Amino acid sequence: MLIRVGLAIKDTRLQSYLAKKLSAPDVRVEVFGPPRSVWQNALHSGIDVIVISEAFVLRPVDNGIAILNELPESPTTIIIHGSPSLEEHAQLAAAGADVVLYSGLSKTSIYEAIDSALESRRQFIQRKRFDRRGIVEPKLSDFVMESQAMQVFIEEVNQVIPSDSPILLTGETGVGKEHLAKAIHAQSPRSIGPFISINMAAMPENLLESELFGHEQGAFTGAVRYRRGAFELAHSGTIFLDEIGEMPLHLQTKLLRVLQDYEVKPLGGENIIELDVRVIAATNRDLEAAAAQGAFRQDLYYRLSVLMLTIPPLRHRKEDIPTMVRRFTTLFRYKIGREISGFSERALNALCSYDWPGNVRELMNVIERAMLLCRNHEIGMTELPNVFHGDAADIGKFLPENLLGTDGLLSKTLPEVQQEVLDQVERMYLERALSKTGGRVNQAARIAGIHTRGLYNKMKRLGLRKEDFKP
Structure with a gap:
């Protein structure tokens, strides 16, 4: 980012010299004035470094410096002092000044000292960026390339x-x-x-x-x-x-x-x-x-x-899914502290057959959810969302488990069986519609061709929550 430097120096020739010397592609120099409003200008200008003559510093000396130091991004304060007195320099440093320079030094020496302070500021900004991002940098190898x-x-x-x-x-x-x-x-x-x-x-x-x-x-x-x-x-x-x-x-x-x-x-x-x-x-x-x-x-x-x-999109590169599943399983194993070896063959096939309207983000969410719900060392079909348990091409999969056997089927009346099968079909359809829209009920209702209120009623009856489908 640009480093902003404010100058408020009594010696106008030194100020012009520094303004020219300090200018660089990543440095923006501003001249503050009049003297009485220097601290106020510095306070509101968002500067990184201020170079100010001691003659412009208000009394008591610590007022202006203390105000700057209390800012969320407190600037580096450099005082140009007209006296070589070490005692007075120490007083300014005690008040919060970062650097105190004697104005009797050569212009080159003053410039080099200020330039050194600028470099320290650059390193400070870099350290903050590093601390915020951590040590892991995104890289192209993060993207699976089996396909x-x-x-x-x-x-x-x-x-x-x-x-x-x-x-x-x-x-x-x-x-x-x-x-x-x-x-x-x-x-x-x-x-x-x-x-x-x-x-x-x-x-x-x-x-x-x-x-x-x-x-x-x-x-x-x-x-x-x-x-x-x-x-x-x-x-x-x-x-x-x-x-x-x-x-x-x-x-x-x-x-x-x-x-x-x-x-x-x-x-x-x-x-x-x-x-x-x-x-x-x-x-x-x-x-x-x-x-x-x-x-x-x-x-x-x-x-x-x-x-x-x-x-x-993920549906156009399904060859990448098995490798991605292994990677994300390893990632979440450390993140949530669960010793899970992976997915069963049937569960992995279900993941590879799905169209993934939410793409990689949805895949990560499904894996994390499955690992949180898993009570064994291997994730099976029971840990996957309901959307993975239905197939419109196989009518038998619409039937609830208690109806799959002949005895279970005939233990209920035909209207009861029809209602249970209808509920299963509605659940599967609405789960896919909500997954496609990321839990947006209005859009899912348009896909289904029903009123939004009607969809809410069906979701309530079937125990579906829009929050479960948000990417």
Whole structure:
């Protein structure tokens, strides 16, 4: 990300010298003034490093420094002091100053000391990123490639990794678009930079512009200080724009400008911020069709789709399922602390025969659920959801277990048997409809051709909960 440096130095020649010397692709220098408002400006500007003359420091000396140090992202404070007195330097350090420099030093020495503090700040930011992400980096080898479809796809991905061009990832919900974006970043020349992810569908429209491009103090009610946007945070790295098809049209224009010029203007600001960032966008919508209908800007679509990668759905690469099942079983074995060897042959065949409308995410959920329910060392059919227990091609599987034998069948009247079989068919149908829609009852009702309230009544009677089908 960009490191923001604020200068408030009494010696204007030294200030100009430092402003020029400190400027770099990842450093943005701002000059603060007038002297009386230096601390206030620093407080609201979102800076990482402030270099300030001791003559501008308000008395008592610890007031301004203490306020800065209480910020969520407290800046590095460097004081330029007009006296070589070690005692006075110590007082400033005790008040919270990180570095105190004597103004009588050469300009080169002052610059080198400040540059060293900047490097420390860079390392501090890197450590925070490392601590937050942990030691496990996503990688392309995370994707199982037993199938020909995935082998061809990963070969395409390897070809685009070294590039800086925008990438548009397409594919159904749950195929792993964000994980692929992280893997591309981690194996690209930008891997030492940040990876910033923004979900367009999860962000309120009135906050999205600020979230993406940042805002200046006073840009709107509640904007009490400068806030970096996602693009500025992603400087020298990668920004991932998930659900790009949900982006409002008026912001698409601004995004297009960013992709063309690689510069942003924060909300309420006048200054342009130049950026070095790679954009990876993702969607499960048909953006080409949306652009043709006017729901998405055509010029933005063409700019984003310079490199388009479509992740194959799980139903088109069922050869990958057995290996994926083994991997996820091992993953959850350590996560939930269950000593489970794997799946029975029948259960594994059921997993391989299923169409997986929720793709890899649904597969992971089914495996985790089965492992939590399993009381033995091997997972069988009883631990799998009801959707795996029916087959429309085999009418015998519609029958409840207590009716499979001749005696059980004839122990009930024909209307009773018809009702039980009907319940089984309805359950299987509605489970598949809810699985396909991710538990969205309105959409499942449209598929079934019944009223939403009627579907709710059937779900209640059959003991179905929409929460069980959410991806």
